Amino acid sequence: MTATTTVEDVVGQPLGVYTRPRGGNGWRDWITTVDHKKIGILYGVAALFFFVVGGIEALLIRLQLATPNGTVLGADMYNQVFTMHGVTMIFLAAMPLSAAFANYLIPLQIGARDVALPRLNALSFWVFLAGGIVLNLSWVLGGAPDGGWFGYAPNTGIVFSPSPGMDFYALGLQMTGIASLVSSINLTVTILNMRAPGMTLFRMPVFTWMILVTQLLLVFAMPVIAVALFLLAFSRLFGARFFDPSVGGDALLWQHLFWIFGHPEVYILILPSFGIISEVIPTFSRKPIFGYPFMVFSGIAIGFMGWGVWAHHMFVSGIGPISVAAFSLSTMFIAVPTGVKILNWMATMWGGRIKFSAPMLFAVGVVSMFTIGGLSGVTHAISPADTQQTDTYYIVAHFHYVIFGGIIFGLFAGLYFWWPKVFGHQLSDLIGKVNFWVMLVGFNLTFGPMHVLGLQGMARRIDSYSPGFGFEFWNMVSTIGSFLIALSIAIFVVNVIRSAMKAKGQPPCGPDPWDARSLEWLTPNPTPVHDFDEIPVVESLDEFWHRKYGTDENGRVVRVASAEEVCQDGSAVGVHLPSPSFWPIVFAAGLPFIALGLIFNLWLTVPGGLLVVMAIYAWVFEPVDDPDAAHGDVSEVADTTEEAPVV
Amino acid sequence: MSTDTVPTDVAVDDSNVDDHDHPSDSKYFQIALILGVLTALEVATYYVDIGPALIPTLMVMMVAKFFIVAAWFMHLRFDNSLFTKFFVGGLILAVAVYVIALSAFEFWSKG
Amino acid sequence: MSEAAATDHATTTGMSHNKLAMWVFLGSECLLFGALISTYLVYRGRFATGPAPGDIFDIPFTSVSSFVLLMSSLTMVLALSAIKRGDLRNNRIWLLTTALLGSLFIGGQVYEFTTFFREGLGYTTSPFSSAFFTLTGFHGVHVSIGILMLMSMFISSLRGSLRKEHSETVEIIGLYWHFVDIVWIFIFSVIYLVPSPTS
Structure with missing residues (x-):
């Protein structure tokens, strides 16, 4: 109802040279898209690609350590590989894969047609991708970062790390950080501001809640790492003295800033996975989630308390006994809300008619494996014990049980669960089960023995070890396990390809393959471009389930409607959607030039800066919508398009 | 239209319309005057020795200025x-x- | 009001997306400046062999430029008040005044930096100098971006494309501007007026 006048409103005549690209289906559509579903898929593809890259790095590490005095990688290359393994897996695989789920599902779960600021959403993805590319360019431009993902000063300074690797680290992570910040602001506004009628905060699915908490953590944690990375970059590039001990620079400053960000980051990683399995477990247990308010509030509590525990990463850094005691206590407390969650998942399964399909297996994998990781985590909270464990493989075992056992298993549960939602066909459940068991065995073989190695005293981050310390056997087991994990990923890839080939030419799977509970399943599979034919009016938690089931006169739950009757058919036409835009990718394309320019030759920053400035002004002045795009709203509530052209 | 059923679980002011009683320009000048006086007082501490009261005094005035700008100029009072x-x-x-x-x-x- | 306001009501909370996004961003910026200020506070006594903060700060000069920035908040809010009334002429005048006051502040900062540099305080002199220039530099960059946005709005207004119905744009950029001012209120008190170590 606004489109024809808005163009005039926004653009002064001579500047109105910018037109917005049209939709379509080719590559042009993908690079200009502002559709949250396409951006979600882009995030997913990029994240899985980087997951494989990080996995190859992990295999190289395990090959080097398989036998004593390993010679696969030299010491220097080993430093680069383990640093990039950590950075890649955390910032380029786990976070964006969570972002993929968030982007795709949040508007669907709250009953919206897109995110609040669609162009900024596209910007987040392209800036993230540019950051990932910059980080990995370091391999061919003078050496990868070699100071660990935590980048402790002054080890990352120019003196101890003369290759440009840590410059790539500082600038590449800065870019992925900007992407996360923009995306978190966007999703926060989306969840608060774009819920369907009746979708109160306490009718939102647990996944949406966990994503909201995650986004708030990102909003407040990202600026802290941004400052830390700026200090590092300025020290290396311009000679600032922040971390130079000879003039009073303090290595602890970096550690504090890094972990003030770094510990919320742990919850940024884990909460989306918690959200995913909180959707999967009720669906496959055929019961509502046990203690929904407790699930929500424990998530919020984890988010809050996550800010008060950072120095438990620094128990042996010399922060003094009072700090150690205080952070030791707060760390023990944070186990409580996490325990609440574990208990509620088990109570959800208790007495349920459980169906062990592939997504459910992965979800149960999270509950069990994460519990092991959580328990070993509590042993670090006790600072005297931690003093023995710090910098040994025991820590490596702990955080892989949390990150792989808690996050990767959860994300795979989500992939299997929502695959039909996104692509319109299911992945083979049988292959999925094989995938799960191979991954579970491989995972425990890889990381279980590291507990033993750590307690035996094997130090982390060393590139080799001498024979005779009793490390040989468990290291070999661990390496074998890591190749089993690789095999499980290969099985997943086979599953994806095989299922896609089988689905070719077939009609899409039914609207509700899992007998699911939340609003996203109200749309057909795969989701049509406009999401909802008609914005639903929400009356309860688990709205979709309540539309399918009611109670008879004896109070027994009975099916009242089939999925086909409940689901929308995706037939609406002419729904007004936000127009695509060139400028997000142009903006993102400028950033690598600026980064490389800062590292190698300042002149390169000029084209980069020009691209960015051009993109910003074009962004502001391009018409709000393509005047020729469809805008005959079929439903009155189609006003989810962008509004003012600002910011 | 969706406005009929807007959920009100997030504290919503009745006054979310933009046109309610915003301060007049003269009110803004008065506030700027208060801010100017506070700044003058802050600077005065540089010339007048008030001993151990210095830092608490400075902090109180800083917080006052901070909240005046946020509440009035950034409209948090009304928003x-x-x-x-x-x-x-x-x-x-x-x-x-x-x-x-x-x-x-x-x-x-x-x- | 017109369309912009009408679409606002389609949101769950009744607030516009852009304004809410700006406030979330400002909440985030608190952590950014907090980290920079903390870095400065940790390092303010570590001036190695270079000048100490207590030796070189020029309080009278900084007081004047602080006052200038403070008053730019007044002119900013007057610009918003004008465009809400539909008074485009006064809107332009106050936007330009705000940008000029901001530029005056930046000019003062450039002068301050060059003076310090001549007195022996380079960016690489000591942890104190690096932290000081980084903190005030970040603030300066924020002000400069604000000036660019103000000038862009001013030019848009001259071209006739910033009208009463776009008052929210002015309001949102105003929020950013006031925030930058607030940060300086903090910096002025904590970094300049609280007595600094001397050599």
Whole structure:
């Protein structure tokens, strides 16, 4: 109802040279898209690609350590590989894969047609991708970062790390950080501001809640790492003295800033996975989630308390006994809300008619494996014990049980669960089960023995070890396990390809393959471009389930409607959607030039800066919508398009 | 239209329309005057020795200026309380986290 | 009001997306400046062999530029008040005044930096100098971005494309501007007026 006048409103005549690209289906559509579903898929593809890259790095590490005095990688290359393994897996695989789920599902779960600021959403993805590319360019431009993902000063300074690797680290992570910040602001506004009628905060699915908490953590944690990375970059590039001990620079400053960000980051990683399995477990247990308010509030509590525990990463850094005691206590407390969650998942399964399909297996994998990781985590909270464990493989075992056992298993549960939602066909459940068991065995073989190695005293981050310390056997087991994990990923890839080939030419799977509970399943599979034919009016938690089931006169739950009757058919036409835009990718394309320019030759920053400035002004002045795009709203509530052209 | 069924679980002011009683321009001048006087008083502490009261006095005046700008110029007084929650939330979190971090550096005892 | 306001009501909370996004961003910025200020506070006594903060700060000069920035908040709010009334002429005048006051502040900062540099305080002199220039530099960059946005709005207004119905744009950029001012209120008190270590 606004489109024809808005163009005039926004653009002064001579500047109105910018037109917005049209939709379509080719590559042009993908690079200009502002559709949250396409951006979600882009995030997913990029994240899985980087997951494989990080996995190859992990295999190289395990090959080097398989036998004593390993010679696969030299010491220097080993430093680069383990640093990039950590950075890649955390910032380029786990976070964006969570972002993929968030982007795709949040508007669907709250009953919206897109995110609040669609162009900024596209910007987040392209800036993230540019950051990932910059980080990995370091391999061919003078050496990868070699100071660990935590980048402790002054080890990352120019003196101890003369290759440009840590410059790539500082600038590449800065870019992925900007992407996360923009995306978190966007999703926060989306969840608060774009819920369907009746979708109160306490009718939102647990996944949406966990994503909201995650986004708030990102909003407040990202600026802290941004400052830390700026200090590092300025020290290396311009000679600032922040971390130079000879003039009073303090290595602890970096550690504090890094972990003030770094510990919320742990919850940024884990909460989306918690959200995913909180959707999967009720669906496959055929019961509502046990203690929904407790699930929500424990998530919020984890988010809050996550800010008060950072120095438990620094128990042996010399922060003094009072700090150690205080952070030791707060760390023990944070186990409580996490325990609440574990208990509620088990109570959800208790007495349920459980169906062990592939997504459910992965979800149960999270509950069990994460519990092991959580328990070993509590042993670090006790600072005297931690003093023995710090910098040994025991820590490596702990955080892989949390990150792989808690996050990767959860994300795979989500992939299997929502695959039909996104692509319109299911992945083979049988292959999925094989995938799960191979991954579970491989995972425990890889990381279980590291507990033993750590307690035996094997130090982390060393590139080799001498024979005779009793490390040989468990290291070999661990390496074998890591190749089993690789095999499980290969099985997943086979599953994806095989299922896609089988689905070719077939009609899409039914609207509700899992007998699911939340609003996203109200749309057909795969989701049509406009999401909802008609914005639903929400009356309860688990709205979709309540539309399918009611109670008879004896109070027994009975099916009242089939999925086909409940689901929308995706037939609406002419729904007004936000127009695509060139400028997000142009903006993102400028950033690598600026980064490389800062590292190698300042002149390169000029084209980069020009691209960015051009993109910003074009962004502001391009018409709000393509005047020729469809805008005959079929439903009155189609006003989810962008509004003012600002910011 | 969706407006009929807007959920009200997030504290919504009745006054979320933009046109309610915003201060007049003369009110803004008065506020600027107060801010100017406070700044003058702050600067005066540089010339007048008030001993150990210096830092508390400065902090009180700083906080006063801070909240006057936020409440009046940034309209938090008149706007949806959710804006205040985000801003004050960030502020409190920042103060808490960095005060703890500075304590770990023994900043308060050693300066 | 017109369309912009009408679409606002389609949101769950009744607030516009852009304004809410700006407030969330400002909440985030608190943590950014908090980290920079903490870095400065940790390092303010570590001036190695270079000048100490207590030796070189020029309080009278900084007081004047602080006052200038403070008053730019007044002119900013007057610009918003004008465009809400539909008074485009006064809107332009106050936007330009705000940008000029901001530029005056930046000019003062450039002068301050060059003076310090001549007195022996380079960016690489000591942890104190690096932290000081980084903190005030970040603030300066924020002000400069604000000036660019103000000038862009001013030019848009001259071209006739910033009208009463776009008052929210002015309001949102105003929020950013006031925030930058607030940060300086903090910096002025804590970094300049609280007595600094001397050599």
